[in-house]
Amino acid sequence: MTARDAGRPTVTSRVLDILEAFSAERTALTITQISRRAGLPLSTAHRLVGELACWGALERDAGGGYRVGLRLWEVAALAPRGPALREAAMPFLEDLYEATHENVHLAVLDGLEVVYIERISARAAVHVFSRVGGRWPAHATGVGLALLAHADTDLQERAITGPLRRFTGRTIATGPELRRVLAEVRRTGVAISDGQVETFALSVGAPVYGPDDTVVAAVAIVVPTPGWEARALVPVVRASARGISRALGAPRALRSPETALHNR
Amino acid sequence: MTARDAGRPTVTSRVLDILEAFSAERTALTITQISRRAGLPLSTAHRLVGELACWGALERDAGGGYRVGLRLWEVAALAPRGPALREAAMPFLEDLYEATHENVHLAVLDGLEVVYIERISARAAVHVFSRVGGRWPAHATGVGLALLAHADTDLQERAITGPLRRFTGRTIATGPELRRVLAEVRRTGVAISDGQVETFALSVGAPVYGPDDTVVAAVAIVVPTPGWEARALVPVVRASARGISRALGAPRALRSPETALHNR
DNA sequence: GGCGTTCCTTCCGTTGGACGGAAGCGGTGT
DNA sequence: ACACCGCTTCCGTCCAACGGAAGGAACGCC
Numbered sequence: 001m002t003a004r005d006a007g008r009p010t011v012t013s014r015v016l017d018i019l020e021a022f023s024a025e026r027t028a029l030t031i032t033q034i035s036r037r038a039g040l041p042l043s044t045a046h047r048l049v050g051e052l053a054c055w056g057a058l059e060r061d062a063g064g065g066y067r068v069g070l071r072l073w074e075v076a077a078l079a080p081r082g083p084a085l086r087e088a089a090m091p092f093l094e095d096l097y098e099a100t101h102e103n104v105h106l107a108v109l110d111g112l113e114v115v116y117i118e119r120i121s122a123r124a125a126v127h128v129f130s131r132v133g134g135r136w137p138a139h140a141t142g143v144g145l146a147l148l149a150h151a152d153t154d155l156q157e158r159a160i161t162g163p164l165r166r167f168t169g170r171t172i173a174t175g176p177e178l179r180r181v182l183a184e185v186r187r188t189g190v191a192i193s194d195g196q197v198e199t200f201a202l203s204v205g206a207p208v209y210g211p212d213d214t215v216v217a218a219v220a221i222v223v224p225t226p227g228w229e230a231r232a233l234v235p236v237v238r239a240s241a242r243g244i245s246r247a248l249g250a251p252r253a254l255r256s257p258e259t260a261l262h263n264r
Numbered sequence: 265m266t267a268r269d270a271g272r273p274t275v276t277s278r279v280l281d282i283l284e285a286f287s288a289e290r291t292a293l294t295i296t297q298i299s300r301r302a303g304l305p306l307s308t309a310h311r312l313v314g315e316l317a318c319w320g321a322l323e324r325d326a327g328g329g330y331r332v333g334l335r336l337w338e339v340a341a342l343a344p345r346g347p348a349l350r351e352a353a354m355p356f357l358e359d360l361y362e363a364t365h366e367n368v369h370l371a372v373l374d375g376l377e378v379v380y381i382e383r384i385s386a387r388a389a390v391h392v393f394s395r396v397g398g399r400w401p402a403h404a405t406g407v408g409l410a411l412l413a414h415a416d417t418d419l420q421e422r423a424i425t426g427p428l429r430r431f432t433g434r435t436i437a438t439g440p441e442l443r444r445v446l447a448e449v450r451r452t453g454v455a456i457s458d459g460q461v462e463t464f465a466l467s468v469g470a471p472v473y474g475p476d477d478t479v480v481a482a483v484a485i486v487v488p489t490p491g492w493e494a495r496a497l498v499p500v501v502r503a504s505a506r507g508i509s510r511a512l513g514a515p516r517a518l519r520s521p522e523t524a525l526h527n528r
Numbered sequence: 529g530g531c532g533t534t535c536c537t538t539c540c541g542t543t544g545g546a547c548g549g550a551a552g553c554g555g556t557g558t
Numbered sequence: 559a560c561a562c563c564g565c566t567t568c569c570g571t572c573c574a575a576c577g578g579a580a581g582g583a584a585c586g587c588c
Contacts, residue, residue: 010545011275011575012315019339027342032535041577046537051276056374059345062476064536068343070374075283076340077397078291079332081323087396110320110334132351133341212326274574275546296564305548310566328565 014040015048019057019068024131028065081108085217085248086118089208092243093120096221099236103222105130105205109147112159114138117217129197137165139172142203142220145191149182150207150215156182170195190238191220192230200225204233206241209250219244278304279312283321283332288395292329345372349481349512350382353472356507357384360485363500367486369394369469373411376423378402381481393461401429403436406467406484409455413446414471414479420446434459454502455484456494464489468497470505473514483508 021029021037029037035045049066052058056071077083089106097104097120106118113135130136138144139159148159160175160182172178185191193203205220219241221233245252285293285301293301299309313330316322320335341347353370361368361384370382377399394400402408403423412423424439424446436442449455457467469484483505485497509516 010315012279012312013319015276015279016316016319016321019336022339022342024342027344027348030535031537042536043538043577043579044575047575048276051274052280055277055280057280061344068339068346070343070345070372070379072283072336073340073343073346074379074397074399075286075332076337078286078288079334079337080291080325081334082332082337083396084291108334115334115338132347133338135338294564295566306565307548307550307567308546311546 011048014038014044015052018045018048018052019072022068024134028061028063028067030065034066081216082117088247089118089217089219089244092240092247093118093219095243096120096219096236096240100221100223100233102224102228103130105141105143105203105220105222106217107141107143107147107220108217109138109144109151110135112138112148112155112162114141114144114147114218136197139164139178140167140193140196142191142193142205142222143218144205145181145185145193146205146207146218146220147215149185149191167197168195168199170199172196190234191218194230195225202228202230204230204237206237208241208248209245209252211249211251213250213252216248217244275312278302278308279316282309282312282316283336286332288398292325292327292331294329298330345480346381352511353382353481353483353508356504356511357382357483359507360384360483360500360504364485364487364497366488366492367394369405369407369467369484369486370481371405371407371411371484372481373402373408373415374399376402376412376419376426378405378408378411378482380407400461403428403442404431404457404460406455406457406469406486407482408469409445409449409457410469410471410482410484411479413449413455431461432459432463434463436460454498455482458494459489466492466494468494468501470501472505472512473509473516475513475515477514477516480512481508 017038017040018034021034026033031046031049032042034040034049035042038045040048049058053060053066053069056069058066058072059069061067085108086106093104093106101122103122104120105116107114107116109115114137116130116132116134116136119130119132136144138148148156160179164171164173164175164178166173172181189206191205193205195202197203201222202225203220203222205218207215208217208219210216219237221237223233281302281304282298285298290297290301295310295313296306298304298313299306302309304312313322317324317330317333320333322330322336323333325331349372350370357368357370365386367386368384369380371378371380373379378401380394380396380398380400383394383396400408402412412420424442428435428437428439428442430437436445453470455469457469459466461467465486466489467484467486469482471479472481472483474480483501485501487497
């Protein structure tokens with residue numbers, strides 16, 4: 001599947017390997033470090049990094065090291081599933097934050113993981129595991145369950161049959177359990193992850209629909225668990241998701257307000 | 265200077281040309297469009313785009329077109345001058361927004377242009393020209409003047425001697441005038457752009473200092489001009505800039521609060 | 529001061545991957 | 559049915575990418 005599956009390194013794959021060498025822990029690297037992490041000969045890394053830096057995809061810092069450059073960020077700011085989505089959702093996320101003063105998440109699905117597009121956190125909030133641009137297994141979090149429940153059937157099957165990483169004693173750990181939870185999420189329209197990532201945290205998530213009426217993202221709110229009831233958060237999260245869907249132009253969000261979906 | 269100055273197209277430069285083919289107006293392109301915009305033969309574009317899409321730098325949408333991918337955005341989220349800066353500044357920007365409910369900008373300097381890192385806008389705000397990830401000439405805006413005034417001397421000279429694009433009758437249009445304004449900005453610590461981009465808008469900007477006590481960014485607030493006085497905004501903007509500088513670990517921001525810099 | 533280490537940069541002969549014209553394919557409009 | 563447009567695949571040519579090697583600069587240790 002990958003371009004370098006046959007051990008045939010192309011120039012493009014090397015360039016991408018260089019970008020991949022950077023991580024949240026290592027945002028600044030020397031050429032030598034890049035060459036090691038990307039598995040490239042020093043002279044090759046030197047040449048490619050030079051070209052990338054010249055264009056602005058990488059930048060040199062004061063010490064001579066390289067960092068991800070502004071120019072790359074400018075291009076990335078055009079990603080529809082990233083900043084463009086964030087832009088539309090921001091007002092609603094701020095409302096959600098104002099209503100609770102807890103952690104608010106906006107994420108999309110990529111494979112079996114969620115990628116956090118935006119995060120608003122309480123100043124002195126509970127320990128936050130998420131990071132904008134960061135990833136997390138979908139089966140554990142509120143946003144992840146909301147996204148997975150509305151994903152392609154074969155993707156769901158891959159999640160159900162695949163290994164499920166365990167974070168706490170309450171993390172969903174078996175396929176049948178995940179299948180049951182996903183069905184429940186589809187029935188109620190919201191996903192609740194109670195103590196499945198951290199024992200003392202609770203997350204309520206809801207799917208966000210795009211113009212073609214498919215689920216494109218999910219919002220969630222994460223709160224400390226003694227002190228909040230999941231039931232109390234369901235209406236605001238659902239309303240926020242509807243608002244974002246409407247802003248994105250989802251037909252579904254324009255229809256009858258909360259009748260068919262509302263159970264009980 | 266450029267890698268392709270000698271008309272020697274390298275693979276890396278072609279890959280970057282492909283990324284460059286995307287713009288704010290055209291966020292989705294077909295292979296044919298990419299090949300035209302990047303000036304590449306179709307088969308070459310096809311091969312390179314395929315590799316980029318395989319890695320995740322580009323993504324296919326429902327219609328078969330290509331968009332900037334999430335994976336690229338993840339890497340770009342590591343840029344110190346982008347998201348990392350934004351993260352530290354966000355609480356202060358929100359305070360600034362709460363205090364005025366007008367447009368708040370955070371930007372950095374790249375050449376003679378500013379690049380907007382973050383923007384908070386009033387829901388039904390005045391017409392907004394800026395865009396996150398967008399560029400604007402530095403000599404006209406509040407953020408731009410604040411940044412330029414503290415930039416390298418030779419960069420300032422390039423701005424002063426270079427052509428100055430005019431937006432309104434009040435846009436700074438001559439070198440000597442710009443030189444005078446920049447000196448004024450350094451003296452007062454704030455930059456005021458009154459009607460220099462749009463006739464009925466006023467902007468007050470202040471520099472943000474990094475750990476090494478150099479100016480790394482600028483904050484500004486943009487308000488409609490009949491209804492606001494620049495003088496009234498100076499304290500909040502300055503306080504916000506100081507707050508962000510402190511959050512970034514600037515020694516300067518820890519020193520005596522507002523004595524030496526405060527004039528009158 | 530001498531020496532080892534580490535990292536950056538440049539050079540250049542070899543070679544294998546990038547190149548792109550051409551042809552085939554599928555969809556759409558007239 | 560034909561023309562058009564865009565996507566995809568193929569394959570022989572050739573030149574740009576490759577990377578080992580050597581030189582150079584900066585730092586730290588004995």
